[in-house]
Amino acid sequence: MTQHFRATSGGRINRRKAINFTFNGQSYIGYEGDTLASALLANGVHLLGRSFKYHRPRGIVAAGAEEPNSMVQLGEGATTEPNIRATQISLYEGLTASSVNVWPNVEFDISAINGLFAKIMTAGFYNKTFMWPRSLWMKLYEPVIRRAAGWGRAPTTSDPDIYDHMHLHVEVMVVGGGPAGLMAALAAGRSCARVLLVDEQSEFGGSLLSTKRQIGGKDETAWIADMVAELEAMPDVTLLRRSTTFGYYDHNYLCVLEQKTDHLPAAERKGKVRQRVWHVRAGQVVLATGAHERPLVFADNDRPGIMLAGAVQTYVNRYGVLPGKKMVLFTNNDAAYEAAIDLQAAGGDVVAIIDCRHEVSGELVDAARALDIEILAGYAITGTSGGKRVESVEVRKIQKGAKVYTSAARSIDCDLVAMSGGWSPVVHLFSQSQGQLHYDEAKACFLPGTPRQVQQVAGALAGQFSLKDCLAGGYKAGADAARATGFTPKRKPAAPEIDEPDAGEIEPFWVVPGSRPIGEGMAKHFVDLQNDTTAADIELAVREGFESVEHIKRYTLTGFGTDQGKTSNINALAILSGILEKPIPKIGTTTFRPPYTPVSYGALAGRNLGDWSDPVRVTSIHDWHVNNGALFENVGQWKRPWYFPKAGETMQEALNRECLAVRNGVGVLDASTLGKIDIRGPDAAEFLNRIYTNAWLKLGVGRVRYGLMCHEDGMVFDDGTTARLADDRFLMTTTTGGAAGVLDWLEEYLQTEWTDLKVYCTSVTEQWATVSIAGPKAGAVLKKLAPEMDISHENFPFLSFKEGTVAGLKARVFRISFTGELTYEINVPWTCGQALWEAVMAAGAEFDITPYGTESMHILRAEKGFIIVGQETDGTTTPQDLGMDWIVSKVKPDFIGKRSFTRTDTARKDRKQLVGLLTDKPDDVLPEGAQLVFDPHAPKPMPMAGHVTSSYYSATLGRSIALALVKGGHDRKRQKIFAPLEGKTVTAEIVDPVFYDKEGERLNG
C-alpha cells in the first residue's frame, strides 16, 4: 500500500527513512517522525476502532494526548500494552498494533448491533437494567458486560522491561515546551537558576510544530532550534522530551514519566531503561501546558473522518499528511480557518466552511475567501452520513439568536470534517495543584485563577492565545519564577517581530440541534466519544434528578476513561449549564486528578520489584546459613534462619531434632538481629526505671534484667534484657522488629518529656553479632572457646555478663535464656560474627551442636510460656493480661503506662488473658489465629471467647501445646474451650502457660 494521503512535500518527517509497520495485520509504510496516527492517515486509514457502548466505527479525532478514540493494542507478547493513543505512538520499524473493542474485527463488529438498541442503552443503562436479580450480577451480568465493553488486553506474563525512578531538585520547573515554555525556560536559565523543561512530544516547539510562523525573521523551525541549542548549552538546565508531567502534588512535588525507548525498534531497546519516573521538587513551577481544542457537539459527529481542526492542521503541517482531500470545516471561531487554508495549500480541497456565527470577518476569513472557499455564515451541520468514513454533511441555516433552522437541508459531499468549538486551556496540572479556576466569558474557557502553590502560568493555559502573547507571557513567567527563587533574570530581550494572523473572536455554540430535537430519532450528538455519552444522556440525567456536575459525570460516564474527558468535559458542563439555565461558572468543573495521561504499573514500580521491593537485612552469618541449607523467615526486613532441614527431613522432623538437641545437648542460634541500644548518662538508671514497668535503680554492675515496656495506654509494646555495663551505662536489647521503634520512643521521651534527664542513647545493633548457645552442654562448649573465662555458676550466675576472649575474639557473654536451658549469648563485633559462629560449630562438634532457627526458638520459648511481643500481644494487651503482674512495680512512683492500669477497662476481669491450651487429642495442633468459643453449640454467630496466639507440636513434651488469649482466662484454668474449625471442632483444656520445667531447674544446665 502506498501513502496516497501524504502531501508531496512538507512536514517534519524524514521522507528518506521509510518505516514498516503493521496495523490489524496489514502492512504499511510511514516515515521517521510519524506517529502511528499520522502514518495511518497517510495510508488513508481512518477506521481505528469501535466505540465503547454502541460499537460505532471510530477514527482519529485529535493529534495528541486529548485523543478520545484511537486507542490501540500496541506490541505483542509480554510487552504488549492496551489502549495506547495512536496519536502519541512514535512510529518505529516493526511496530505492530491492532484495534481494541472489536470482535471479530474492526470492519465487521458483531456488537455494533448495540447501536440498534441505542434507545434503551442510555445514561444509567447498566445501573437500571442489571440490578435484578441481584444474585446474577457477579455470575452473569458483570462478566458478560466486561467482555463486551472491555478495551485492550493486559499482558499475561510479567513485564520484562527495565524501569526506574530519579529525583531531581530545581529552582524552576517548566511544564510544556511550546513557545511559552521555551521562553520561560530561557528566561530562568539565563538567570543561572537550575531549570527543568519537560515536554510530552518527541521535540520541543508545541503549537509551532503545527503552524507556520516567522519569529524575528526566522521560520518556526529555526527559532525552535536556536532556543533549544541555547538551553542545551546551559549546564544546569535539564531538558526532557517524550516526558509527561502526570502528577502535581503538594509543595511543588511533580512526577514526570519519561519514555526513553518506546520510540525505538525492539532490537535497540535491549538492556536500556524503558521508562523513568522523575520525582521533581521545584522551587517554582511554570505551567505552560497549552490548550486542547474542543469538538462541536452536532448530530452524528463521531464518524471516522470527523476531526478537530487543529489536528487537521497538525497532520498537514507537521506530518505532511492530508487527512482528507475534500474537507468541510465547521467552526465557531476564526482561528480554525487556518486549518482550511493550510489544507488547501497542501493540495487538499476545502469544499465549504460552515460557520455558526452570522457575522464573520477578519484576516483569516479574508484569506479563506481569497482562496475561493465557500463560507456559509450562520449555518450549522445538522447531520452526517457515511459508514466507516464520513461521506457527506447536511447543513442548514440557523436563525440568529435562536436555535431554529430557517433553510432546507443542503448536502455537501466530503471525506473530512474539521471542527472547532474553541479552545480549552489544559488546566489539569494547575487544578491538580489545587489552584482555583475561573470562567472567561470572552474567551469561552476556564482559565487558571488563584494558585495554591508557588507557580506561574503562561501561554495558552493563561489565555494567551496569540504567539506574541505566548512569547512575552512565557518570558515573564520564567523571569518571575527565577526571581522568586533568588535568581536575577537578565534584561528582557526586545520582543521579536512576529508574523501571525489575527485569531479573531469566538462565539460559543455548545450543542448544535439536528433536524429533530436532541434525543429524538436515530441521530446522536456525542459529547464524550470514549464513553459514548451523548447530549441526550445529559438531558436524561437531569430529568432523572441529577444536577451536580459530579453526579452527571458518574451517571453518564462523561469524563471517565483513559482520556479523562479532555475533549468532552467542558462541552458536557456547558450543555448542563444550558439545560439547568445556570451560568457555566455556577456549574463548576469535575475534579482533575493525577495521572494526566495513563502511566504503566512498571513505571510506577520502578526498580522496586522482586528482590528490590524492600530492603533485605542479613546478619554477618547469613552466608553460613545459606550454605547449610537453612530456610528463611522474614522478620521485619530481616532474613532469619527459620529451620535447618537435613536431607529427607520434613519440617516437623527438623524442628523435633533441633528442639531435642537444645533440651538434651546443645543448640546454636544466630541472635544478631536483636536490637541493641547503648544507654549512657548519670540518669540512665532512672530513665530505665521510668521506661520499663519493673525496678532498675538497684541492678548491680555486671548484672542483667528482663524488662517490659508499655505505651502510655498500658499496653505492652516491647521487651528484652538490659545489662548494666557500668554505673552510668546500660546495654538494652529490643525485639528484632521493634528496634527502631524503641529507639525513637526513648529519644522522644528524652527530647520532649524528660529533658532534665542526662541520658544518651546510641544504636549499636549492627556493632554486635550475637551467637546464642543453649542446652545442658552449652557450658562445655563455652569452656572450650573461652578457657580463661570463669563460667562457674557462682562467678557467672544467671542474668549476668562477662567481658573476655571467646574463640580469640574480644567478646561480651551474657547469661540469659529464652529457652529455659543454660544459655550463653556471645557478642563479638559484627564483622567477626561468622568467625565466631564457625568456632562455635567446631568446638561444639563433639557435642553434636545443632544450629536451630526461629521456629524452634518459638517452640522452646512457648514450652516455657515466654511471650513474643506481637504474637502474644497485639497492642491491646497489658502485662497483667499476660499474667506478668510480677514484672509491674507496685512501689515505683511512676513509669510509662502505670496510670492506665487502674482504668476501668484495663482492670476488667473478662479481658483477654494469656493461658496455655492442651488439646484433648495430643496430636491436634491448633492453627494459630483460631477463634475460641466456650460453647461450640451456641447459635451462629457464636460469641467469641478468644484466639490462639501460638501453637506448636512439642517434641520435648511429645504432644501439642498452644498459647491463647481467652476472656477471663486466668480464672478458667481446667475448663474446656473449643476451636470450631472447618470440618471439626477441637476441644482443649485451659492450663497454665508454662508447660515445661515450671521450677526453672534447667537454667543451670
Next chain:
Amino acid sequence: MAKNSPWITPAAAIARDFPAGLTELSPRAQVNLRGILDESSFMTAVKTATGIDLPITPNKVATGKDHKALWLSPDEWLLIGEGEADALVHRLENALTGQHVAINDVSANRTIFELSGPHGHHVLMKSSEFDFHPRVFAPGDCVQTLIAKSQAIVEQVGEDAFHIYVRSSFSRYVGAWLAEALAEYGAPA
C-alpha cells in the same frame, strides 16, 4: 590477646563484582560521640583527644590530621580514623572523664561504600530523594538520609566522590542496588 579479626566486611561477598565507580572500603575506626556542645570543656577535650574542632554547623565534616568528624545532630558526631577504634575510644574516654558523654565504637555497625566517577550523581539521584547537586552539596558536606530506602550517611569526599555509610545488615541490599544503578552507564572505556 583478644583481637577483632578475622574482620569480614559486610558486603565483601558481593563487592568483588562491583562495577567501576563502586567499592567497599577497608575497615576503619568509627566512633559515635555524643556530648553537650555548650560546654566548652567538651569541645576542648575532644580537640585534645582527636585534634579536631567538632563541626557545629549541621551536615558538615571537620577533617584533622588523623581523624575526621561528621556532624550528625546537635549533640552527636561520627569520628572516623584509620586502624582500630580502641585507641580512639580510650583517648576520648580519658579526655572526657567526668563529663556527660556517650562514646561508642561503631566500627562494625556500618560499612562504607565509595561511589565515584562521572555517574556518581546519577546513581545518587536514582537512590535518594536528597538534593546532591554540587550547588547544594559539596566536598566537606555530609547528610543522613535514605539510600535505596535504607538509612545511610552520605559524605562527599571529592569533586565526584562520595562515601556512603550503610548499616551492616543493609549493606548487601544497598551495595547491590548501587551496583545495579551504575550498570546503565556501562563500564568506562
